[in-house]
Amino acid sequence: MQRWLTYQKERFPLLAHFPLVLLTSWCVLSFASPEPVKIGTLLLVTLLILGLFFQLRVFDEFKDYEEDKTYRPYRAVPRGLITLRELRNVGLFVAGFQLTATYSWNYPSLTLLLVCWIYMVLMGKEFFNPEWLKKQPLLYMLSHLPIVALIQMYAASFVWDLDFPPATWVLALVSLSGGALLEYGRKIRPPEKEEHGVQTYSALWGIPRALMTWFLAGSFGVFALGFAGGGWWVLSVFYGLMFPYALISALRKSALWLKFVELFSAIWIVLMYLALARFP
Structure with a gap:
């Protein structure tokens, strides 16, 4: 045990x-x-x-x-x-x-x-x-x-x-977006945390590009909710908090900032699903 x-x-x-x-x-x-x-x-x-x-x-x-x-x-x-x-x-x-x-x-x-x-x-x-x-x-x-x-x-x-209704596409896009956020959150690291033989997006693409891709991946879910009429209220949270974080982290490239990628990914996912629960 x-x-x-x-x-x-x-x-x-x-x-x-x-x-x-x-x-x-x-x-x-x-x-x-x-x-x-x-x-x-x-x-x-x-x-x-x-x-x-x-x-x-x-x-x-x-x-x-x-x-x-x-x-x-x-x-x-x-x-x-x-x-x-x-x-x-x-x-x-x-x-x-x-x-x-x-x-x-x-x-x-x-x-x-x-x-x-x-x-x-x-x-x-x-x-x-x-x-x-x-x-x-x-x-x-x-x-x-x-x-x-x-x-x-x-x-x-x-x-x-x-018997899946037409709104199933919103659930699918939010799920795909959340899955991408989790994947990026695990594989974006500061240079000092990279491991030999471990493929990460920060090592493959560089931290700025990896963070911008992370941000865009999460944005698909937000816009799916907003377009379908169930989630514009979360836009101010995402783009008032996540974009400045992604931008500052890309510029700093330090463990102090990049250690929060996974945490912010989890927060982003939770907010999207809460917006999904309130979907009209």
């Missing part, structure tokens, strides 16, 4: 993930339904979505194992804290729970669950062309973003079944 507690702390921190998944699940369910969200549905969907994100982590551990052994031997799996076989078994156990719970609670959602799993397998195999894909960092990220939208559509299907 101590090994698993250490693993989750290092690689899948529940104290960080659970509140964010709980909040975004409530926002998606509120967006999907005009009725108040039932606490039972919210808790179940939160656990199911958390399970999908854990399975993504398991796929990443398998996919990155050789690279981690070479460049990041301090991580939990390369140093022998947890084995890939153990992770696989836990991932399959979680899949069994997801399958049973989805069928029992809202069986039409099984279709979206299966679609999520299929796409996760494709991601784990790097779409069967890993060498070429890794040479295209932007395309690599774009190819992985749809899983975020699929996961949130799976959550919404507990209200909609498979």
Whole structure:
């Protein structure tokens, strides 16, 4: 048990993930339904979505194992804290729970669950062309973003079944934008924090370009909400806070400023989902 507690702390921190998944699940369910969200549905969907994100982590551990052994031997799996076989078994156990719970609670959602799993397998195999894909960092990220939208559509299907309304595109764009923000937040670092063999956007493109791309990626979600009539009220927060931060960070390029990229990404995501929950 101590090994698993250490693993989750290092690689899948529940104290960080659970509140964010709980909040975004409530926002998606509120967006999907005009009725108040039932606490039972919210808790179940939160656990199911958390399970999908854990399975993504398991796929990443398998996919990155050789690279981690070479460049990041301090991580939990390369140093022998947890084995890939153990992770696989836990991932399959979680899949069994997801399958049973989805069928029992809202069986039409099984279709979206299966679609999520299929796409996760494709991601784990790097779409069967890993060498070429890794040479295209932007395309690599774009190819992985749809899983975020699929996961949130799976959550919404507990209200909609498979009858998705026209406003689904707003949910999809906010989800894609939030996924991009998380990805950039993890991979924009000051020069002194870069690691040999670890591909980051700040190292590939330079800090100014990486930050501006981060800002534009988040802006897609904001403008989707605003264009659809559900989120202009957040514009002053985003462009009064995030743009000056991105600009100053690009100019300073220091750990003091860049350490907040991931924090601001989380804030940005939370605000977008809250605006989604208030969508008319």
